[in-house]
Amino acid sequence: MATDHPPDPGLRRLVAELLVVRASGHLADHQRRYPRWELANAELRELLELGVGGVILLGAGAAEVALRCDQLREWAGQPLLLCADVEEGVGQRFEGASWLVPPLGLGRLHARAPAEALTLAERYGRCTGQDARRLGLNWVLAPVCDVNNNPANPVINVRAWGENPDTVAALAAAFCRGLQAEGVLGCAKHFPGHGDTSSDSHLELPTLPHSRARLERIELPPFRSAMAAGVEAVMTAHLLLPALDGSRPATLSAAVLTDLLRRDLGFEGLVVTDALVMEAISRHHGAGEAAVLALAAGADLVLMPADAHQALAGIEAAVLSGRLERAQLEASAERRRAALDRVRPAGGDPRLAPQADGALEETLVRRTLETSTGARPRRWEPASHGQGINLVRLDTALQAPFLPLGAPALATPTAAGLAPCLVDGLGPRLWGDDPAAPLELGRLGSGPVLVQLFVRGNPFRGTAGGDEPWPAAIAQLVGAGRLAALAVYGSPYVWEKLRPLVPAPIPAAYSPGQMPRAQRAVLEALGLGHTGGQEGFTD
Amino acid sequence: MATDHPPDPGLRRLVAELLVVRASGHLADHQRRYPRWELANAELRELLELGVGGVILLGAGAAEVALRCDQLREWAGQPLLLCADVEEGVGQRFEGASWLVPPLGLGRLHARAPAEALTLAERYGRCTGQDARRLGLNWVLAPVCDVNNNPANPVINVRAWGENPDTVAALAAAFCRGLQAEGVLGCAKHFPGHGDTSSDSHLELPTLPHSRARLERIELPPFRSAMAAGVEAVMTAHLLLPALDGSRPATLSAAVLTDLLRRDLGFEGLVVTDALVMEAISRHHGAGEAAVLALAAGADLVLMPADAHQALAGIEAAVLSGRLERAQLEASAERRRAALDRVRPAGGDPRLAPQADGALEETLVRRTLETSTGARPRRWEPASHGQGINLVRLDTALQAPFLPLGAPALATPTAAGLAPCLVDGLGPRLWGDDPAAPLELGRLGSGPVLVQLFVRGNPFRGTAGGDEPWPAAIAQLVGAGRLAALAVYGSPYVWEKLRPLVPAPIPAAYSPGQMPRAQRAVLEALGLGHTGGQEGFTD
DSSP states (O other), X not given: OGGGSOOOHHHHHHHHHTEXXXXXXXXXXXXXXXXXXXXXXXXXXXXXXXXXXXXXXXOSOHHHHHHHHHHHHHHHOSOOEEEEOOSSOGGGTSBTBOOOOOHHHHHHHHHHOHXXXXXXXXXXXXXXXXXXXXXXXXXXXXXXXXXXXXXXXXSSGGGSSOSSHHHHHHHHHXXXXXXXXXXOBOOEEEETOOTTOOSOTTTSOOBOOOOHHHIIIIIHHHHHHHHHTTOOEEEEOOOBOTTTOSSSOGGGOHIIIXXXXXXXXXXXXXXXXXXXXXXXXXXXXXXXXXHHHHHHHTOXXXXXXXXXXXXXXXXXXXHHTTSSOHHHXXXXXXXXXXXXXXXXXXXXXXXXXXXXXXHHHHHHHHHHOEEOTTOOOOOXXXXXXXXXXXXXXXXXXXXXXXXXXXXXXXXXXXXXXEEEEEEOTTSOOOBOSXXXXXXXXXXXXXXXXXEEEEEOSSXXXXXXXXXXXXXXXXXXXXXXXXXXXXXXXXXXXXXXXXXXXXXXTSOEEEESOOSHHHHHHHHHHTTOOOOOOTXXXXX | OGGGSOOOHHHHHHHHHTEXXXXXXXXXXXXXXXXXXXXXXXXXXXXXXXXXXXXXXXXXXXXXXXXXXXXXXXXXXXXXXXXXXXXXOGGGTSBTBOOOOOHHHHHHHHHHOHHHHHHXXXXXXXXXXXHHHHHTXXXXXXXXXXXXXXXXXXXXXXXXXXXXXXXXXXXXXXXXXXXXXXXXXXXXXXXXXXXXXXXXTTXXXXXXXXXXXXXXXXXXXXXXXXXXTTXXXXXXXXXXXXXXXXXXXXXXXXXXXXXXXXXXXXXXXXXXXXXXXXXXXXXXXXXXXXXXXXXXXXOSBEESOSXXXXXXXXXXXXXXXXXXXXXXXXXXXXXXXXXXXXSOOOOOOTTSOOOOOXXXXXXXXXXXOEEOTTOOOOOOOHHHHOSEEEEEEOSOGGGOTTOOTTXXXXXXXXXXXXXXXXXXXXXXXXXXXXXXXXBOGGGGOSSOEEEEEEEOSSTTOSTTXXXXXXXXXXXXXXXXXXXXXXXXXXXXXXXXXHGGGSOTXXXXXEESOOSHHHHHHHHHHTTOOOOOOTTOOOO
């Protein structure tokens, strides 16, 4: 199609500005972890020179990403949107920066101590903004404004700021204020609300069967609140809302993006799609067509098209054929420039060591920690327990940044005489055929068992696969007199399911966080103090 | 003792120059993985400002280490020795740089193709020197000059350049020439030869019971050869040689360092101790005393004292009390300066992406690959084999840089219908009680089994612990008609033990390397072609 028309460099540049492409945070091509999704440097540089308006980064430590951001800005030669999915502190994705407990922890604190939760949510935003700016990022793809009222939700879960609209609305707005104080852009997502879904839009297209009235009551308030707080961008959800649009997912729906978001909610900032490369979109539309549909529906920016060149060509052709108005694209580009004008310049010297806000990290861990009613911290006495087992469940040990060798969850129990046994989705199973006593205790060695479960997202549907019968396993260990203590890191729903199964004298504790700092707090609550082992992980 | 004497800033600075302290390659204190061994930045900076002469680095990716070297040089304000144990390419320790198969692979190639092995060893040195210089390192702690004539050796093994003196002598010298061409210092180790030991000097003090005549025949020739090739430094071994010194380990022995190394071998370069923090030394001597004994024996530089301030104070006091001659220390400092004069300045811009010499990496993998005699590459046909198992053995999945998610050893078999089952030292065991059939096949699932063993150092004495009965397990799988193929990565000794147990029609292959590139070559040799899976690891 494009060849029917004379080349128009102005149009090409205008279209390019509306793309946000994905790159590895690593500097070299051979360091990319997902080469199918992460552009090689030659292509990336070419696209930036063409005028591509933004890059989303994943991977590498904080220091390297700071160098990478410098490099990308240099290649672009224009103000560039540099963003990342840093919803739980920048250290969640870029090692060295602050790593905070997931937002849902504050959502739960909000029920007990609303003012404190608000203050902490604002500090959460400030910390994220400050760390992002140090790295050279100017756009934080948070807050998640979804209301996690469906515990079976496989993709939102602990990423949400709460389980009811009021809490999410209040905390998301506080987070936005914190980001703004640092001069970093935010992004409310996933519009119009992804909290009440139980399928994964990375794999398929979920449906939200709710009426407009219900959306007004549950899903929309947090977005309204973030907008009132001045959030600069909104990210669309890949989900079908038959009440609003019977055929197109929100990302591609004019009824959702233009009628609801722009007209009814009056949002004047940037509308960005969620990644178009996700199966919910890419299974149904080519890269060019998906981008055109998104812009036609009212999006300003196209995130991670499956193919950037196809997206460029597709949009260009759509303008030339009259399917898209050039004036609309110019308005989108203007919104992008206006957002960039609000950014405080990054002044980071990559040679400065990454900083983490240890005080905030620790406060969040302490204030979101839960322990079982009957259990009081007590000293663990190896002498009275003898040797035992530290049974650790995680998705995969091959990718467990929260569990470096020497992490408290390993080192502290080892020092107390509990030998580690890691169970993950790639290793041999510990499960037998008896549903009432599913753990093959004979394989586990003798002595008391400390159970530590690292589980997030849909309980037990990670790469560990299948439905793991932990409730039966805990009952089995209790019945055999072998449960020494229980620790749950991540999902509050798993914690709430297991906690009643642990009799009062046996300590149990929970943290929404999985990082070493959360492990230390949980183990202390279980009476396993931190020991300065040779391989001990540090603050 | 030191307080008896007036402070002497000149002496303090002279002594400081002779220390090489350890630091994390990461920029921030909270990123240190081994805080007990890695100095915090405040203390590190103080020591460098005091005049400490060198830093040994471990940890972080190539880009971050480049920033770190800049920072350390700035703190030192004087030419600084910046070194690392990069014996298998700089990428072995610092992700992003070249990662080469271990030297023993070339040692074995040398028997078949001596000229080619020599050429490759020199390229190995050039590549290591070039990568080191890009990062800002000026001292490569290689080549290992030990003759690995003891397959049970737990610490040398594949790090050695060969199993006989001639091979090691020739290849180590070629490696040195390569380093020198890049203007980077080398270090022949571990003097007078650590190849014929079967205990680990990190844990205890090994004894080498050989006569001087035997040393002349086996252990010393590689050191003589490296010296003839101009190697700038020699590192001492923590081992006892009763034929030379009945009481002191080589590191602390004047008979070894002064009489043998300086006088008899005529070495005029830098003599550096191995890390004094290792148990073989630190269990017997305090940090100050160990450093004094090493210098008194004839060492120039003290590497990783257990406590830098104690080492400084101890040496200073020894000079003031006349136990050490100040002139000797001045000669050592002069040797250090002379070595630094030979260094070509580092010109690396940290923002330049780390480079890896992919051509050399690939050549080394291809030329050191071994396959079983009867096996010819053939296409793996999932249809004819049905679903099966990819049984992967490794020390610990928590620290397996060679096995990122998506590495060929996982992704390629998965694409061929073989489900991964990772067995490591921290997970549930697959071993039962029957010595003749030790694998609990029932737990493994059905279908053909691809066995992939990642094993280095003393066969099966890693953190996997115990003696794993792989020979019996292989025989068991063959007997059950379930062995689909065998891959061994690392130890040639394990390969040689298992290879005869695999009947000719079943493919088997070996690489001395464990990195993704080696996996790809081995799996191809087994008939499992590389597939461009979604998570596929790239070149």
